Amino acid sequence: MSAVRARALAALGLVAVLATTLSACFFAPAPMPSSSPDVSGVSAELLPYYGQQLDWQRCENDRFDCATVTAPRDWADPSAGALDVAIIRQRATAGERVGSLLVNPGGPGVSGYDFVRDASAQLVPPDVAQHYDVIGFDPRGVGRSSAVSCTDAAGLDAFLYGIPDGTRGSAQWDESASQEAERFADACEANSDGLLPYISTADAARDMDLIRAVLGDTTLNYLGYSWGTALGARYADLFPQRVGRMVLDGAMDPSVPGSLVGAEQAIGFEKSLRAFFADCGDREDCPYAGSVDDKLADLGALLSRVDRRPVPAEDGRRVGADTLLTGIVSTLYSPGSWVLLRQALADVENGDPTTILASADAYNERIDGVYVSNSTEAFTAYNCMDYPQDSAELQQQAQDRVAAEAPVTAPYWFGVDVCASWPVPPTGVRAPVSAPGAAPILVIGTTGDPATPYVWAQSLAAQLESGVLITRVGEGHTGYNQGNTCVDDAVDAYLVDGTAPTSDLRCG
Template sequence: MNRTRRLSTVVAGLVVATLAVSGCGVLWDLKTEGAQPVPRPGNSSSPNLEGVPAGFERYYGQRLDWSECKGADGGAYDCTTVSAPLDWSDPEGGEIELAVIRRAADDGAALGSLLTNPGGPGSSGYDLIADSASFAVGDELAKKYDVIGFDPRGVGRSTAVTCFDARDMDAYLFDIPADPRGSDGWEDELTARNKEFVDACVKGSDGILPFITTDNAARDLDLLRGVLGDAKLNYLGYSYGTFLGATYAKLFPERVGRLVLDGAIDPSISGLDVGTTQAVGFESALRAYMADCLEGRDCPFRGTVDEAMADLGTLLASVDRTPLQNSDGRRLGADSLMTAIIAALYSQESWTYLTMALDQALSGDPQTAFLLADFYYGRNADGTYSDNSAEAFRAYNCMDYPVDTSQADQDAADALVKEKAPTIAPYWQGVDVCEQWPAPPTGVRERITAEGAEPIVVIGTTNDPATPYEWSVSLAEQLSSGVLVTRVGEGHTGFNKGNDCVDDAVVDYFVTGTVPADGLRCE
């Protein structure tokens, strides 16, 4: 059988924090206290119809019907839905709905709309803004822009990919195969699970699966720009949101306004290369965590970093052989423990919780590890799921990443991961759900230059585990107008993470149009 690495574990760190607000608030409290009402825009705006694709005039010409809704800070926001074509190659091929939320500029006179995407693919941009707009874009940008959150096609409140109920999703994500890892029986069981999942997606998603692509989502993004009345797109995208933003720039370079792509994905590399590079990135972040842990009194490991990593490997192998029983009936095996580790590595602020999880696991208690894994998947304490991100994630990846690697390429990637990420390597492979997907991938992996676009700012963090720094460097070099800003540090993404150098550069760019110096390095 042909096994393949998880395509991409990219979920923006920003999303991880947002899930903490909406689902696992014990980790972070990001709500803005004492928020005051702000002047809100009018209920309608004139759409911008310049350059509308032929046949799609009725979509770009729709007037938005805003209604008041509440954000997590208690403030008055505005919500609406936008109709979009299901298939951007066929204006008569049916339509979908996109859920949109607007937080009016605090200053009352907005510079324009600032659209946002938190990553995934599959994470809710609507919830990002509803739960914590100031965390998403920072206080200064919230003063100057009408901040727009939206759920991309297939996601959340928009026309969504729908697969399993909560019970079946628990089984899909957390059940442990009966046969030993890597055996034929293990592969057969995972293949059967994937088929059940895909069959449920086909049954529940009403024919939308072939159209859940980043190309279509980027065209939706231009539709949102048009119906909001903006001549150009101002956009802040994190993690996968950088791929969405770069795809927009490829399709509509003349409509690029001020774009910041934070924690970039390299659009030119294959899914196999994505998985390989991420494995190495998470191993590097795990070693950085371990070095920090060993300096503290509460660390459950001792000795050098290499010795501690070996002990962690022993723990993973132990729970792989003998899973730990949780109070809710689930068992913690190596895959779920690895998910917990990965979830905590997105932000240095969550390393304390990783220490707690590993300390408890060494004592036979999986509670905190499951809290982190649930946090990653958007699973609530009552066993429900806060969103459909796990389903939409797979839908986008299966359509965006062509299968174009040989067995020799796979073997070389396996060898590299074993060499560069020995702790993670045994748990980085699985049977690819995309082998069962009902539609062939339509995405392409290619360099994006976006000739003619205004300057596009790319932010990379030097030890970002999910979107390794080299990807930001590569994307900035590919873009004809790319400008690279480097944040030296740990964790995923760089803006609004406490680095004044990065934050000032982004705010000045959005507010005054001042483009940062290419190569700006923020220690």
């Protein structure tokens, strides 16, 4: 959480794996793919795009195939130029091929290409992989696709780790943070080759339909995590008759305004902090003693202290409250990272910010001073286009909720909104989706998910005409391949055989 990143839609880390079965189900047929592009119902102006033949090349040490899909820059005016969407394919390993399975890991801004390349063995279990060509792609604006570009590493350091002048809440602090937001937004406009008006979830969803078609599939099979659920839900609402087997894990609610998205996440992360401190208990390496409330109070005191007196790091950066909170948030995505958080907090209490800074760097995809992706720039571009500016009343409502329900996080959660300086007005709307007539869509929510709170999964499943809610009872972000065989069995059965639960499923 930076002083100038007020809209906190958090990115997803890689997931782990496990698998099994479920009864009481109905069947969703999945037509076999064609070897030629699917151009059925395509208008003449889109035919050059939908009819393109992919030039697949072996890549990544010959373990995968890679290709580039050419998409309209402006879907409303396909004659106004094109952009590139990079895709990667892990071929079906054996058995009867169902088709292609597109995968998105979240963000917005996380590379689906890298996700499949680096985690294909953990992404889907073998009985799913043998039936599908697993397809990773970098959405428009991201990574190897035609990408948003804003500034160099020093500029990103200033944007993500910089500490505004003055005292938090003062006119000087607000002015300093606002100037940094404006510098970043201006740099994005100057360096992104005119892409900014076309970087939205709706545009990326239309790109997914194009990918489906050029792969020769008549329906879209899809596994989306976190923001990838917003992408999948938007696709389903735009193209309900083309939905194949769709799984949306760590669901977002497309009807929630931006300010309330941030508020729900702040509350979710504070609940996860409570779970972390309850687990911490009387462990020898727990940085604080006493009750959960006592430990939260100690953490609040630490945040306040480093906000007043940032802790210097060996590389010359300083860790203030915003960077400390980013590092904390990064470790709350999975209980497996709680041991790291215990160490990081103890170290900061002793004046050493190395571990917490490494956690913040991982969140921001910064390695040895180099940003290895454009995730921050793409993240900002998508959010600024997807979320209309909320009224002052709604923003105040969000801040009041966070102050009441997440008091430790509240002073550092809402900073200056960089989207207020964005050079392009937003085009997105916040509204329910229904996808009338779509095949069953599995929506997975985890009761203790901090980044995509469980209530969003409940809401999305209810909005979708064919939504089926799968609940994982537990902590952490997302539910599939997290060691819960009940969840994994249900998803695997749907992806492999097309069998979906006939009613909502709760997995303890």
